[in-house]
Amino acid sequence: MDLKIKTPRSDDYSEYAEKVRSEARTRAGERGQLVRHEVGERMFDLMTDYFPEEYAARRRSGLARAFGAGLAVGFLGRELVRYARR
CATH class of the missing domain: 1.20.5 (Single alpha-helices involved in coiled-coils or other helix-helix interfaces)
Structure with missing residues (x-):
């Protein structure tokens, strides 16, 4: 410089x-x-x-929430596609 x-x-x-x-x-x-x-x-x-037990419990809880959110998004997506086809 x-x-x-x-x-x-x-x-x-x-x-x-x-x-x-x-x-x-x-x-x-x-x-x-x-x-x-x-x-x-x-x-x-x-x-x-x-803390392996707490970790496993948190992981299960997180996976359950993610699965539930995936189901909700899939359901809403399916309904939107059905609505769009009308």
Whole structure:
């Protein structure tokens, strides 16, 4: 990068400093997301290891809700197709 910054108070310096701060914020946000993702995965792994009954119950509950939602969407879709054919 070719910078011609004469003094720390110049406009060029201010623009460069803002660009550096912006890039640093972006990188920090990306790292924060990565850390949250890693922590979530590790917590999930710990839950499955230390609380297998609770994990199985939550999984069954989630699967039952997903199945119910699938049935409802299928039923509504079928009725919409029937209605559209009239």
